[in-house]
Amino acid sequence: MARLALETGAPVVPIAMVGTDKIQPLGSKFPDPRKAKVTTIFGKPLDFSHLKGQHGDHAAMREVTDQIMAAIQELSGQETVDVYAANYKKELAEQKREQFRTQVKDAAESAREKGRSMSASVTQQAEQLGSKLPGRHMMETMTSPRTGTPRLG
8 A cells, every 4th residue: 555655645544443342353364244343434635645656665655555554453442562563573483493492301301211211110110020029130221321220231
């Protein structure tokens, strides 16, 4: 929209639609117009003719976009969020990656701990079994230098 306004110099009429979140809540496949009433509010035309011809200028497009979004926000009563969707999605993806890393790390530590516990249990059972069998002797228990877990040697 900003590019079109900058290319043509035409005024932009901000429009807010209020109530759409009630008719089609997040996750629903189809709107249900019986749930609520949608109100369409038209704002005063915004004039960007003083920036005409600057459609290739990123700063000018950002300025026009921000002014249009501010006008829509004012009409709709929604709160302003000073985060662009691309940045928000990137941050959200990084948070999910970090949560996944933490879950993997926790699962690996849990598996190591379970392995140590099982190894100790097997060693204990083997020692008990060895003491019950006459004429048999248990091999000396050693600790693995790599994992620190007991092993029969």
